[in-house]
Amino acid sequence: MLLIDCPHCGARDETEFACGGEAHIARPLAENTISDAEFAEYLFWRDNPKGVFLERWCHTAGCRRWFNAARDTVTHEFIEIYAMGSLPKSKAAKDAYASAWRRQTASEKAAKPAQKTSGKGAKS
């Protein structure tokens, strides 16, 4: 049984929490055209690493708030707990973020606004 440090309520029993799976999955923007196979990377494909994994968790039986956590899938150690919408700060979690398979996918690249080669940016 794990003791998980809810950022709002403090250390609580694992049974109070729900794991929401892989964190940092950005939705491709409509302005970027990608293939169905590439959209599937966003919609269906999930990482399953041995080692540090960045996950979303929800304190469902407590404050009902979501947060991100970096957890080692081998030892179950929670390396870092950080807020939704932010990136991890510890080295191990940062490395896990940078080296994740998803960083190289076309769906993640399509989640950023398309680079404009000419137009407003060139003038100013």
Add this chain to the structure above:
Amino acid sequence: MVSSAVLPGRSALSQVAAIQHPVPKGSAGKITIKEAPFHDLINLRCQPDNKMANALIKKLTSHSLPSANQAAQAGDRAVIWLGPDEWLIMAEAGAANTIMANIETANLGHVATTEVSNAYGILTVNGKPSRQMLAKHCAIDLDAGVFTSGTAVQTIMGHAGIILIATDENSFTVIGRSSFMPYLVALLTDASIEYGVEYRPA
């Protein structure tokens, strides 16, 4: 037209009869479980640094918005922390409309109230071995030095989600969903048999 005042009230535990188990030899003390029916409950959403909302809640309940895992409960009305921007206001029956109207007309910014009086039932648990008894079905650290009077947590008791509040060294308030209240009474009285227990309906 039927006025709400003439409709008979029915509490969450109106169908559950009294339960009594004698106090066995060597018991640390008898446990008394009672329903505390017909309190009005209001769910309040607002930012903790909203000064105007804080001042108005203080005026209405005589409590400031409590911080994490705390309940402000002296007097008739109580305010219980539920989340970083969420509280539960407990007041006497019939008070919800006035409190909510006060909050809604005060133009406090991003503040929302929802009346949840009928969604919950309330139990009070008294008696010396209350902590040991509650700890049987609850993973929270209920040590008297940690779970002090005024501590309030949302957690799981058996299979039911509850709000557990320490009102005194040996007294607790258990707030659970209405439909789970008969289950909670069965669970808590069963856990109390070794100490001797009396459950009294309201």
